[in-house]
Amino acid sequence: MWSTEIGSAALTEVNYVTDVPSAVAAPEDTIPFIDLRAQYERLKPAIDQAIARVLEHGKYIMGPEVAELEEQLAERAQVDHVITCSSGTDALLLALMAWEIGPGDAVFIPSFTFTATAEVVALTGATTVFCDVDERTFNLSPTALERAIETMLSDSTLTPKAVIAVDLFGQPADYPSIREITDRYHLKLLGDAAQSFGGSQHGRPVGSLADVTATSFFPAKPLGCYGDGGAVFTDDPDIAAVIRSLRVHGQGSNKYDTVRVGLTARLDSLQAAILLQKLTVFDEEIVARQAVAERYSRELGGIVDVPVVAADNQSVWAQYTIATDQRDQLSSYLRDRDVPSAVYYPSPLHRQGAYQGPRFVDAGAIIAERHSQRVLSLPMGPYLTDSHQGRVIDEVRRHFY
Numbered sequence: 001m002w003s004t005e006i007g008s009a010a011l012t013e014v015n016y017v018t019d020v021p022s023a024v025a026a027p028e029d030t031i032p033f034i035d036l037r038a039q040y041e042r043l044k045p046a047i048d049q050a051i052a053r054v055l056e057h058g059k060y061i062m063g064p065e066v067a068e069l070e071e072q073l074a075e076r077a078q079v080d081h082v083i084t085c086s087s088g089t090d091a092l093l094l095a096l097m098a099w100e101i102g103p104g105d106a107v108f109i110p111s112f113t114f115t116a117t118a119e120v121v122a123l124t125g126a127t128t129v130f131c132d133v134d135e136r137t138f139n140l141s142p143t144a145l146e147r148a149i150e151t152m153l154s155d156s157t158l159t160p161k162a163v164i165a166v167d168l169f170g171q172p173a174d175y176p177s178i179r180e181i182t183d184r185y186h187l188k189l190l191g192d193a194a195q196s197f198g199g200s201q202h203g204r205p206v207g208s209l210a211d212v213t214a215t216s217f218f219p220a221k222p223l224g225c226y227g228d229g230g231a232v233f234t235d236d237p238d239i240a241a242v243i244r245s246l247r248v249h250g251q252g253s254n255k256y257d258t259v260r261v262g263l264t265a266r267l268d269s270l271q272a273a274i275l276l277q278k279l280t281v282f283d284e285e286i287v288a289r290q291a292v293a294e295r296y297s298r299e300l301g302g303i304v305d306v307p308v309v310a311a312d313n314q315s316v317w318a319q320y321t322i323a324t325d326q327r328d329q330l331s332s333y334l335r336d337r338d339v340p341s342a343v344y345y346p347s348p349l350h351r352q353g354a355y356q357g358p359r360f361v362d363a364g365a366i367i368a369e370r371h372s373q374r375v376l377s378l379p380m381g382p383y384l385t386d387s388h389q390g391r392v393i394d395e396v397r398r399h400f401y
C-alpha cells in the first residue's frame, strides 16, 4: 500500500511505490489494494490543468500553490500554522529538530508502527524507547507509556523529552490520556498523523490534537500527492517559525543568512497544486471509505477480529486491518484467489536490525509482537467497487468455512 514505504522490506506482492504505473493500470477485474487510477480519472481535467499552470508560471519552488495549500490545510485542521514539507518523515524530523531533541534525550514511541517513526528519533541522536500498544486499537498504550517513562526516570541518566503518538491505520491515538501523561512529566507531544489526516477525535480535527502534528502525502496515504510530500501542524508560532527556517537550510533574514543547521525539505509547487485539487473531493472520499469499512465490519465481524474504533474517534481508514490466528493461511488463500492483502507490520520495530544497540530501548512491547503475527490489511479505498468489496468478503468467509 504505502507502496515502497510501509512495505519496504516486507511487502512483496503489492508494491505501489516502485510500481505506481502498474497499480494505475490495473485491469478492470483485478481488485486493486489501493486504487489510485479511479481517483485520477475522476479528477483528470482539473489535475492536468493545475499541473499545466505550474509549468506556465514556472515557480517550481515555493510557488503560490504552496501558500494556498498551507492556508487550506490550516483551516481544515483548525490550527494557526501549517508548514508543508518534503515527506511525512521530514515532517516528523523537522518537529524533533525544532525542539532541539538530541543525544541524552529519550523519545517514547509505539513499537507497532512504520519505521519512519523510529528513524527520525535515531537521526537526532536521541534514544528511542519502544513502548507497547493497545490490544484493540493498535495505538500507543497510555499505561505502557507511563511505565516506560517511570523506568527511564529510575534506571537511566537520559532525560525523557518527547512522545510520538502514532494514529495507526487512520484512527487517532488516545490523545486525552497521553496528553495527561505528557503534561505530568513535562514532555512534548508529537502526533504522527501520516495515516490519519482527515480524521478527528471528540470533533477536533487531526492536526490539532498534539503540540505538533506531522502528516504525509505519500501517494497511498488517504490524502496523497504524486510523489513525496508532508506537512507539519502547530499552534505554536515560535516552533512554526523555526520549522519554516529549518525547511530551507536554516535560513535567517535572507537567503544567504544561515542561522541554524537545516535541511532541503520543501514541498514542490507541483505537488501542492495536485493536493489542492484532491482536497476538493477529500471529504466525499472519507465518507466512501467509511462505508467500505462499515460493510467489511458488518460482514466479517464474528469471523475475524475487525477493527475497533474508539468512542469519539473518526478514522479515515488508511487501512482496514483485521486480525486472526490464521493470518498466514488466510493471506496465501487470498493470494491464490487474486485478492490482494498486506501485512502492516510483520515485525515490531524493536525487533528490527537497525534499532538494536545502546540508543534503543525495548520497554516490553508484547502486544505489538502479537499484532505482528495476526494482522492483515484488506483492500481499502473510496473507489473500491461494491462488487470488489463483495469478492473480498466472500473469499475471507470462504477461507473459514
Ligand SMILES: *Cc1c(COP(=O)(O)O)cnc(C)c1O
Pocket (backbone or CB within 6 Å): 002, 005, 006, 087, 088, 089, 090, 113, 114, 116, 117, 166, 192, 194, 195, 215, 216, 217, 218, 228, 229, 230
Ligand atoms: C507513511 C508513514 C510515515 C512516513 O511518511 P513518508 O511521507 O513516506 O515519509 C511516517 N509514519 C507513519 C506511521 C507512516 O505510515
